[in-house]
Amino acid sequence: MTVPIIERDVLQATLDHALDSGGDFAEVFVEDRRSSSGRFDDGRVEELVSGRDRGAGLRVVRGDTTGFAHTADLSRTGLLHAAEAAAGAARGGGGGTRTVALGAPSAHPIDGDVVLPENVEKRRKVELLARADAAARATGSAVTSVTASYADARRRILVANSDGLLADDDRVRTRLSVHCVATGDTGMQTAHEAPGRTMGFELFDDFTPEDVARRAAQRALTLLEAVPAPSGRLPVVLKRGAGGVLFHEACGHGLEADHIFKDASVFKGQMGRPVASPLVTLVDDGGYAHEWGTLAIDDEGHPARRNVLIEDGVLTDYMWDVVRARNEGRAPSGNGRRESYRHLPMPRMTNTFVLEGATEPDDIIGSVDFGIYCVQLGGGQVDPATGDFVFGVTEAYLIEKGEITRPIRAAQLIGNGPDVLRMVDAVGNDFETWTGMCGKQGQSVPVSSGQPTVLVREMTVGGTAA
Amino acid sequence: MSRGDLLEIARGVARAARDGEQIEAYVVRTRDTDVEVFGGEVESLTTASVEGVGIRVIAGGRQGLAWAGSLAADVIDETLKEARDNAGFGEPDEWYGLASLADVNGAAPPALDLWREELVSVSTEEKVRIALDLERATKAADTRIRNVESASYGDAFAEAALANSLGVEAHSRRTTCSASAVALADDGSSTQSGYGFVAGRTLSDLDLDSIPRDAATRACRLLGAKPVPGRRIPVILDPLVTRSVLGVLSSAFNGESMLKGRSLFAGRAGQVIGAPFLQLIDDPTDERALGASQFDGDGVPTRRNALIVDGVMQGFLHNVYTGRRSGAGTTASATRGISSTPGVGVRALRLEPGTKSPEEILRSAGEALFVQSVSGLHSGTNPISGDFSVGAEGLMVRDGAFAEPVREITVASTLQRMLLDITEVGSDLTFLPGAVAGLTLLVGEMTMSGA
Incomplete structure (x- = not known):
């Protein structure tokens, strides 16, 4: 990989120039991203796609105002132009020039045991897809359509700022997705499975295309037998891994400092108070090995950390980026992330987990007289200002007299984040994670979520059963 | 630059x-x-x-x-x-x-x-x-x-x-x-x-x-909103909600989905799929639409494509590839960015507006639910099976006027059922950012779940 080496003196000159006419903080963020992907559909490889994107984002903060400009031109001239544009955008504060002294660089090279996708023959990526397709179709004759896609991306970033910070990171992410359609008397049903990790081609040692494909196919076949979901307020058991995304959406977003700062979070003013059942401990851990949201440094150059957000039900911290942390006079928490050099960073989650409890998962299911058992959730949405959320359920079963019985068709779970946190009545001693993309203000970043088997006393289930 | x-x-x-x-x-x-x-x-x-x-x-x-x-x-x-x-x-x-x-x-x-x-x-x-x-x-x-x-x-x-x-x-x-x-x-x-x-x-x-x-x-108007007991009820969709629903529905007219066995409407061309007064059109040549465009993603000049006429399904949208493979020819409906080969999609989808204003629809609806916004649209709707279940907030409608606000409810039906159950199309056609225009819609019956 040819990396755009930006000389230290060019970075320094760019930062100096950005602060020429005053300003409290300046930052250069350089990114070089290469990606490749392939798609198998309709029984054949459709095409391979490769992408290359690189450039720099320049930020100047003056008072409460951030000026931002970006450029694909990484020459000295290109960077100085962008610095001027960002400074112009932040114009309005006091004058005076500053000279920036960059500190010792902190480098985070890629691990030696990562199998770089760029060194893997394209033919091998294509083979994975054919294997997934064959395995899905072999799962059952009712599987009528299979789409498999492969994607890898290597993202190298470099951050320098007027506090003297200089850091870089080099990450590889790899993901396989399989979507299946099964057709039966009840119509068509769809299902998917899409594991991804911050690692290279060695991902497929842990997740063989056959296993991934069979899980997706089996899920679609199961849905053909599904009965309409019940409606109303019911106990909900979230299987390990399945419900982390719910805690991500329903609680995590409200704990991002920008929402707090704008008085647009139900968790504002709750620090040190009980906000959840004492069984709940919620952490955001950007350093957790190889997870989809794992980083060495965030997109503002600060090391990823394990941050405890809720401890035994008590709110202990929010998630911070540089701008909001400066306002509060505290250190950032390694949660400043951005989709690309074209975007401004903001507080974002990385890998957000509910920690394990003490109860056997079978005992949790056994305690429910009538409710639903969620094995996979689809996407969700939350209004952080109110905490109201909605989630699609993509694989779930009825629990009747403590036993998992029939599969149920598509349904929605709706509720309120703080309410659900308080209604967590049991937390299992198991744990699993889930891979996803998190969208916020038009920016999409990779995240994971995770949780043990959890019982929520009641949530509104919106099904279609009469 | x-x-x-x-x-x-x-x-x-x-x-x-x-x-x-x-x-x-x-x-x-x-x-x-x-x-x-x-x-x-x-x-x-x-x-x-x-x-x-x-x-x-x-x-x-x-x-x-x-x-x-x-x-x-x-x-x-x-x-x-x-x-x-x-x-x-x-x-x-x-x-x-x-x-x-x-x-x-x-x-x-x-x-x-x-x-x-x-x-x-x-x-x-x-x-x-x-x-x-x-x-x-x-x-x-x-x-x-x-x-x-x-x-x-x-x-x-x-x-x-x-x-x-x-x-x-x-x-x-x-x-x-x-x-x-x-x-x-x-x-x-x-x-x-x-x-x-x-x-x-x-x-x-x-x-x-x-x-x-x-x-x-x-x-x-949503302050004090509460869940309400579930029941089957007429539902009035705000233009922004109609836009979202039509956006999901549009993939059922996608020629690529049809060829790959993933369209709700495969084999339905020429059949009744909607209320008899329903007209659905994708017209990128209409300058009022923000998605208007002279060319599609293959470089072919755009045209007006009728998808539903008087409730009858007309056909599918195609790009050059799906047009050739299906024999139907391109409808100049290729959509793309730089990072993908052309797909198929709408640019300026809209329902032909009816004659009643939103206020008139409110007065004609009897007891109904007005849906101001929906959430979980992409997780709760499935353009392949037609399943439709979304979180909603809005207001109850009684005696032709807004009554109490409601939240934490879901409304559910199927896309197939909803098209047939439309009883009024508003006159308030609103061109919005993106590829779909909105208007007020009255759906005769949906399942509302709540408290």
């Missing part, structure tokens, strides 16, 4: 085609400004220029693509090399091929003027002032507005060119601008958020006064 004429760049790439090889280059350049304000101050001001190229190569019946976020000559050369290499790994398909002059068939692109020169001369100060005024007016719109979570102004100048080695060329440019605000209303015991936004091709298209009004109304 001008690097010359985009069409010239695209032609230069297409000219590199060797014997037995087809090459297409799609080149874009966009200039954006985005202002966000908070608490009476500019929170962020972003100025940016983005450019990029997507190169598609077809050789030996195989297809490959590569893209780059740069138009530097060395990057374009490397991208072409990658695209050629990638083409070696796809599997052959006899229907692959770029648009030819036969696909264009002598059609002239619709005469659309999507560029407003006056937007270019609007100063940054003016853009900042619009956003600050918007925040102030939203805060002042109602005493219950506790806070304005965000107020923003943005505009974009976009240009795109396509050239292929079969002689098809396209070039277009457009201006767009938009403004929005999110209000937080508080009655002491609960908080609700509501937004207002407008979009157009230039400043004079923007009814800025409507934003604070809409944001405040939408937030305040």
Whole structure:
């Protein structure tokens, strides 16, 4: 990989120039991203796609105002132009020039045991897809359509700022997705499975295309037998891994400092108070090995950390980026992330987990007289200002007299984040994670979520059963 | 950051085609400004220029693509090399091929003027002032507005060119601008958020006064909302909700989905799929639509496509590939960015408006649920099975007027059922950002789940 080496003196000159006419903080963020992907559909490889994107984002903060400009031109001239544009955008504060002294660089090279996708023959990526397709179709004759896609991306970033910070990171992410359609008397049903990790081609040692494909196919076949979901307020058991995304959406977003700062979070003013059942401990851990949201440094150059957000039900911290942390006079928490050099960073989650409890998962299911058992959730949405959320359920079963019985068709779970946190009545001693993309203000970043088997006393289930 | 004429760049790439090889280059350049304000101050001001190229190569019946976020000559050369290499790994398909002059068939692109020169001369100060005024007016719109979570102004100048080695060329440019605000209303015991936004091709298209009004109304009228008991009930959809539902439905008319066995309406052409007065049209030649466009993603001039006429399904939308494979021919419905080969999609989808105003529909509905916004649309609806179940908030309607607000409910049906159950189409056709226009819709019966 040819990396755009930006000389230290060019970075320094760019930062100096950005602060020429005053300003409290300046930052250069350089990114070089290469990606490749392939798609198998309709029984054949459709095409391979490769992408290359690189450039720099320049930020100047003056008072409460951030000026931002970006450029694909990484020459000295290109960077100085962008610095001027960002400074112009932040114009309005006091004058005076500053000279920036960059500190010792902190480098985070890629691990030696990562199998770089760029060194893997394209033919091998294509083979994975054919294997997934064959395995899905072999799962059952009712599987009528299979789409498999492969994607890898290597993202190298470099951050320098007027506090003297200089850091870089080099990450590889790899993901396989399989979507299946099964057709039966009840119509068509769809299902998917899409594991991804911050690692290279060695991902497929842990997740063989056959296993991934069979899980997706089996899920679609199961849905053909599904009965309409019940409606109303019911106990909900979230299987390990399945419900982390719910805690991500329903609680995590409200704990991002920008929402707090704008008085647009139900968790504002709750620090040190009980906000959840004492069984709940919620952490955001950007350093957790190889997870989809794992980083060495965030997109503002600060090391990823394990941050405890809720401890035994008590709110202990929010998630911070540089701008909001400066306002509060505290250190950032390694949660400043951005989709690309074209975007401004903001507080974002990385890998957000509910920690394990003490109860056997079978005992949790056994305690429910009538409710639903969620094995996979689809996407969700939350209004952080109110905490109201909605989630699609993509694989779930009825629990009747403590036993998992029939599969149920598509349904929605709706509720309120703080309410659900308080209604967590049991937390299992198991744990699993889930891979996803998190969208916020038009920016999409990779995240994971995770949780043990959890019982929520009641949530509104919106099904279609009469 | 001008690097010359985009069409010239695209032609230069297409000219590199060797014997037995087809090459297409799609080149874009966009200039954006985005202002966000908070608490009476500019929170962020972003100025940016983005450019990029997507190169598609077809050789030996195989297809490959590569893209780059740069138009530097060395990057374009490397991208072409990658695209050629990638083409070696796809599997052959006899229907692959770029648009030819036969696909264009002598059609002239619709005469659309999507560029407003006056937007270019609007100063940054003016853009900042619009956003600050918007925040102030939203805060002042109602005493219950506790806070304005965000107020923003943005505009974009976009240009795109396509050239292929079969002689098809396209070039277009457009201006767009938009403004929005999110209000937080508080009655002491609960908080609700509501937004207002407008979009157009230039400043004079923007009814800025409507934003604070809409944001405040939408937030305040939901204060005190509660779940209500579930039942089957007539449902009135706000134009923004109708837009979202039509957006999901549009994939059922996608020729690619149909060919791959993933359309709800496969084999239904010529059959009744909707209420007898229902007319659904995708018309990118309609200049009022913000998705209007002279060319599609294959470089073929766009046209008006009727999808439902008097409740009867007309057919599917196609790009060059799906048009050839199905035998139906392209409907100029290729959609794409630089980083993908063309897919199929709508650009300017709308229902033909009816005669009743939203107020008249409210009066005609009896006891009904008015849905102001939905959530979980993408997780709760399935354009393949037709299952439809979304989270909703809105107001109960009684005696022709809004009654108590409701939240934490879901509304459910199937897309098939909803099309047949539509009893009124509003007269309030509203062109919105994106590819779908909205209007008020009355669906005779849906399942509401709640407390």
